[in-house]
Amino acid sequence: EDQVTQSPEALRLQEGESSSLNCSYTVSGLRGLFWYRQDPGKGPEFLFTLYSAGEEKEKERLKATLTKKESFLHITAPKPEDSATYLCAGRGGSNYKLTFGKGTLLTVNP
Amino acid sequence: NAGVTQTPKFRVLKTGQSMTLLCAQDMNHEYMYWYRQDPGMGLRLIHYSVGEGTTAKGEVPDGYNVSRLKKQNFLLGLESAAPSQTSVYFCASSYPLEYGYTFGSGTRLTVV
Numbered sequence: 175e176d177q178v179t180q181s182p183e184a185l186r187l188q189e190g191e192s193s194s195l196n197c198s199y200t201v202s203g204l205r206g207l208f209w210y211r212q213d214p215g216k217g218p219e220f221l222f223t224l225y226s227a228g229e230e231k232e233k234e235r236l237k238a239t240l241t242k243k244e245s246f247l248h249i250t251a252p253k254p255e256d257s258a259t260y261l262c263a264g265r266g267g268s269n270y271k272l273t274f275g276k277g278t279l280l281t282v283n284p
Numbered sequence: 285n286a287g288v289t290q291t292p293k294f295r296v297l298k299t300g301q302s303m304t305l306l307c308a309q310d311m312n313h314e315y316m317y318w319y320r321q322d323p324g325m326g327l328r329l330i331h332y333s334v335g336e337g338t339t340a341k342g343e344v345p346d347g348y349n350v351s352r353l354k355k356q357n358f359l360l361g362l363e364s365a366a367p368s369q370t371s372v373y374f375c376a377s378s379y380p381l382e383y384g385y386t387f388g389s390g391t392r393l394t395v396v
Contacts, residue, residue, distance in 0.1 A: 208384065217288075217374050217387030218327075261327070270315055270334065270378070271342065272385065276326035 176201045178264050180275035187282050190251045195260055195278045197245040203267020207245045209238050210261040212277070218261055252282045286310050290375050290388035297365040297395045305360040305391050307375030315378045316358040317342075317385065318350060320371040327374065333358055365395045 177200045187193055199207065206225055210218035222231045224240035231238050235256060237248045247260055259279050263272040288309045297303055307316065317332040319342075329342030333352040347369060349361045358377075362369060372392050376385040 274327040
């Protein structure tokens with residue numbers, strides 16, 4: 175059974191304080207590791223897809239990286255508007271379904 | 285550019301009542317999904333569809349039924365609602381070889 179585990183469950187940062195969120199996965203025949211952002215009361219919003227170990231993608235203050243067992247979402251000099259829940263999900267080789275982690279609630283204080 | 289539209293946005297049901305949640309997408313996506321999101325549990329797949337007229341069970345299908353009579357619509361039905369079905373329900377869609385999902389804004393359902 176595919177599993178995706180995110181840590182920490184919650185992270186509180188000061189504005190400008192860089193950090194990383196972790197996503198550990200056990201997904202058979204991984205065909206994509208996804209990151210989403212979810213704001214309160216809204217649906218998840220797609221951020222990145224990573225397909226192979228060593229791949230990196232960036233968007234503004236966010237950079238996602240992938241190894242054979244983990245993915246990291248690095249947040250550089252965060253701003254209060256980066257506060258949200260960040261979800262990680264994996265898609266296995268035999269289907270089109272995503273298995274989601276429980277998310278990391280990020281709070282950035284001004 | 286509506287994307288994925290879910291109706292209703294909020295609903296309160298009494299135990300034993302039935303209802304249907306509607307999901308509509310205008311992106312010509314083949315694949316559609318219904319997830320539920322509960323505190324501490326994350327997003328869990330209820331049912332999904334790989335094309336018009338097809339449906340399949342996900343992780344937590346019990347107590348739910350679905351139909352995909354038209355490519356753009358995916359309906360989730362609760363025949364006899366239970367308090368355990370209190371949750372936020374999200375619909376999503378995707379292309380077969382497009383790995384990202386587009387999510388709707390959710391339906392908050394309370395069963396009392």
